[in-house]
Amino acid sequence: MKIAVLGGGHGCYAAAADLSEAGHEVRLWRRDAAALSAVQAAGSIRLKDADGARDVPIALATADIGVALREAELIVVPSPAVAQADIARAMAPHLVDGQVVFLPPGTFGSVVMAGLVREAGSRADVAWAETGTLPYLARKHGEREVNLTIRALRLPTGVYPARQADAAIAVIRQAYPSVHGCGDALSGALMNAGPIIHPPLMVMNAAPLQHFERWDIHNEGTQPAVRAVTDQLDQERIAVREAFGYGGPHYPLRDHYDNDRWMYGDAHKKLVKSGDWREHIDLHTHRYITEDTVLGLAFLASAARHAGVDAPIAHGLLAIVGGFLGRDLRQGPRSFEALGLAGLAPEALRARLHDGA
Helix, strand or coil, rough: CCEEEEEHHHHHHHHHHHHHHHCEEEEECCCCCHHHHHHHCCCCEEEEEECCEEECCEEEEEHHHHHHHHCEEEEEEEHHHHHHHHHHHHHHCCCCCEEECCCCCCHHHHHHHHHHHHHHHCCEEEEEEEECCEEEEEEECCCCEEEEEEEECCCCEEECCCHHHHHHHHHHHCCCCEEEEEEEEHHHCCCCCHHHHHHHHHHHHHHHHHHHCCCCCCCCCHHHHHHHHHHHHHHHHHHHHHCHHHHHCCCHHHHHHCCCCCCCCCCHHHHHHHHHCCCCCCCCHHHHHHHHHHHHHHHHHHHHHHHCCCCCCHHHHHHHHHHHCCCCCCCCCCCCCCCCCCEEEEEEEHHHHCCCC
């Protein structure tokens, strides 16, 4: 299958290498041509995983998004949600009917990016899909080297518009057999693990993060008090899913720590053992704040308000982060209010998600 991978981060390089090694024709796009030069010069990405290290040839690495998207059946965008608006506008002139865009994860980016593409003038009939986490736990170790700690075993995925769900899931499963449908885009967005894992870790480790040059919030930072808050926040997420009428599996986050039933299986020990997450984290600029809190947690809190679900942990964490950022995060750009969804009755919301705008 012809696949375009858009972005230059950890997940993007992991996807480009992994999908190429699986036999797909992969075109990797990155807007920063200079940063892409090492991959272009070598014609490959160096992939490291449990099987060792090897160079994986990439069909094309390019800074021209039109070339990357040409004839692509599947477009994978593992970039942070903060990059989605720019990527959507860059994609818009080049999209064609029948393409599938996969956001792992999306932070409701399927609906946001579809709207931005329409605003840019595109009328291509495209399916947008989003899942609960990246297909990989991965970290780049160099300009063209990526270490892949684990691959996801289960990827619940929602589609926008949902009328295209069956066809879109069939396309994505050719690349990621671990994908399974979980309904519409809102269901997919409410599977996103980042806004559940990361805000409690950031807030409750704020002092050591600012004190130590490098800190592993997934190891020393994941203590019983933090886990208790995370579990409560996740129960709020599940309550919101149920209030909107979505059934299980909800993939409760406690399974990430306690057994092998979560999206990555039994991954937490491998994550810590890799050492890749002992890093410098800035409380103002790290994606755990800019993506998972300012966008993702604010989205969850607004969904709770819309559904009439009490979510004190979500709103409390938002208030604390807003305190050190110096702004009110309740009306963020991914809130129901900002997206024009807050006034929709349940039937109208379901119709919008099924049919598209």
